[in-house]
Amino acid sequence: MSADIMTLLLKALGETLRMVAMSMVFASAVGIPLGVLLVTTARHGILECMPINKFLAAVVNALRSIPFIILMVAIIPLTRALVGTAIGTTAAIVPLTLASIPFIGRQVETSLNEVPYGIVEAALSMGATPLQIIWRVYLPEAMPSIVAQLTTVVIALVGESAMAGAIGGGGLGDLAIRYGYQRFRPDVMLATIVVLIVLVQAIQFIGNTIAKKLNKK
Amino acid sequence: MIELRNIEKTFDGADGAVTALRGINLTIGTGEIYGIIGLSGAGKSTLIRCVNMLERPTRGEVIIDGEDMTKLSASELRRARKNIGMIFQHFNLLSSANVYDNVAFPLRLDNVGESEIRERVMPLLSLVGLDDKAHHYPSQLSGGQKQRVGIARALASNPKVLLSDEATSALDPQTTKAILSLILDINKKLGITVIVITHEMQVIKDICDKVAVISGGVIAEEGSVLDVFTSPRQPITKEFISVIMPNELPIEFRGKEISSDPVAGAKLLVRLMFIGDSADEPVIAALIRNYPIDVSILSGNIDHIKDTPYGRLLIGMTGEQSAIDEAMAFLQSKDIRIEVIGYVS
Numbered sequence A: 001m002s003a004d005i006m007t008l009l010l011k012a013l014g015e016t017l018r019m020v021a022m023s024m025v026f027a028s029a030v031g032i033p034l035g036v037l038l039v040t041t042a043r044h045g046i047l048e049c050m051p052i053n054k055f056l057a058a059v060v061n062a063l064r065s066i067p068f069i070i071l072m073v074a075i076i077p078l079t080r081a082l083v084g085t086a087i088g089t090t091a092a093i094v095p096l097t098l099a100s101i102p103f104i105g106r107q108v109e110t111s112l113n114e115v116p117y118g119i120v121e122a123a124l125s126m127g128a129t130p131l132q133i134i135w136r137v138y139l140p141e142a143m144p145s146i147v148a149q150l151t152t153v154v155i156a157l158v159g160e161s162a163m164a165g166a167i168g169g170g171g172l173g174d175l176a177i178r179y180g181y182q183r184f185r186p187d188v189m190l191a192t193i194v195v196l197i198v199l200v201q202a203i204q205f206i207g208n209t210i211a212k213k214l215n216k217k
Numbered sequence B: 001m002i003e004l005r006n007i008e009k010t011f012d013g014a015d016g017a018v019t020a021l022r023g024i025n026l027t028i029g030t031g032e033i034y035g036i037i038g039l040s041g042a043g044k045s046t047l048i049r050c051v052n053m054l055e056r057p058t059r060g061e062v063i064i065d066g067e068d069m070t071k072l073s074a075s076e077l078r079r080a081r082k083n084i085g086m087i088f089q090h091f092n093l094l095s096s097a098n099v100y101d102n103v104a105f106p107l108r109l110d111n112v113g114e115s116e117i118r119e120r121v122m123p124l125l126s127l128v129g130l131d132d133k134a135h136h137y138p139s140q141l142s143g144g145q146k147q148r149v150g151i152a153r154a155l156a157s158n159p160k161v162l163l164s165d166e167a168t169s170a171l172d173p174q175t176t177k178a179i180l181s182l183i184l185d186i187n188k189k190l191g192i193t194v195i196v197i198t199h200e201m202q203v204i205k206d207i208c209d210k211v212a213v214i215s216g217g218v219i220a221e222e223g224s225v226l227d228v229f230t231s232p233r234q235p236i237t238k239e240f241i242s243v244i245m246p247n248e249l250p251i252e253f254r255g256k257e258i259s260s261d262p263v264a265g266a267k268l269l270v271r272l273m274f275i276g277d278s279a280d281e282p283v284i285a286a287l288i289r290n291y292p293i294d295v296s297i298l299s300g301n302i303d304h305i306k307d308t309p310y311g312r313l314l315i316g317m318t319g320e321q322s323a324i325d326e327a328m329a330f331l332q333s334k335d336i337r338i339e340v341i342g343y344v345s
């Protein structure tokens, strides 16, 4: 493999990692609290409030029903307003984040619902506040499962970031399309696919390792 | 200490309302171990959960230390709950925290300093016999050890009341004994008031001072354990007692006709119950020595109700009717409980 392909690959990998990491951070910052609210405001939850719960669930479902490629195009005006452009790695972070928020919300909801309600009740019986129950019961108890679920989200983001790349976002997807497809360079195509496979394997491995380390069950 | 006044609880279930409690009145004294026994679905859990408002009674008052729990605001209730420890059938420990951190949990809720937490947690761990397990996670413990952690955690905030909802139901008989004696021990050492929910009469017999039998959301029978055991009134109570103290006659008498009127040459079966000091009295020896009758001992056992020794004896008497009558009069003059079963031949 020639040196120029290596350079291209490394640059593209860097861009992909940047898109995935930034989107993940922003999406988690909103998605994790969203998941917590979905669980705690539900019926018999510690902050039961059905109107809020139904509203959040509806928003999540609506966002999740839009295919990523359409969402990305549909929110171009929003992306422009936020980052000044609709093209490039930074611009891609906006739709990637928006698409991941409801995904993370649902994944975290699933994880939190796995926490036996008896433990929550034990904390209630000790006079814990709802916030204390969230911080000291729900999140630590669900953490191994949350990490496993978020690993899935990161992997999905790698795929979506490649799609974002295809419309000028940069990254591995962009490289594969521009060189591998449009310039008939099967070697670049192959190299990109190999890098993607290794990347996903690595993410899964790291996720599994952390989840296992956290799990005391 | 604890007074439940006219507690009613109705759940709005998916298929209509379910009334779990229909007017419960109970008074529980300071330092007592109060047992509540009932069959599955009787409303026991609902009742004990009403004490610390995990379940809000539909009607009625829960007075603890002069304070009506049903009238407290959310923050007052949280403060009041720190005075009431609770242990559970399935322990409900944090799986992500080790033994030490589980016991420290209620203290951390109050932002108690780490050194003070240490001073509180370590003695509790030795009280429950887990000093060497502080850094183990719940998954590394046996059921009995988990319940010990649950007990230590429930005691961490120095509560005046301990609620136990089927705390031994998931444990084997030996472990159950050990946990019960720990609860008894804690009750004696700390003077804490304990409410014990169970479906096993053995639990009541081993540690409780008083008992209420609950059935269909009402209290069927209530009183000191000694009284309820020795003279149960309700069929359901008798049923519970018979599980641990079989009332069956020895096999040779089963299916035979039993007559309540004297039958010449027949054997009069009598069950005798000795409670407390009367258990030491040599009544049978006196019976044989003083009356011209034959006495055979058909079955007998000695047991304890909490700390009180308690013996049961089934005897058969044969002889002249007049001698039997005199012997019965003698027995009745003694401080023992007598149940005449009848004459069999």
Ligand SMILES: Nc1ncnc2c1ncn2[C@@H]1O[C@H](COP(=O)(O)OP(=O)(O)OP(=O)(O)O)[C@@H](O)[C@H]1O
Binding pocket: B011, B012, B013, B018, B019, B020, B038, B039, B040, B041, B042, B043, B044, B045, B046, B047, B199
């Ligand atoms: N949250 C609830 N919603 C609806 N019905 C309930 C609820 N909790 C309890 N019940 C009903 O109330 C009745 C009493 O239940 P409870 O759990 O108090 O019984 P229990 O005596 O503790 O039984 P067990 O020995 O099986 O634990 C039952 O008929 C039960 O189905």
Ligand SMILES: [Mg+2]
Binding pocket: B044, B045, B046, B166
């Ligand atoms: Mg129950």
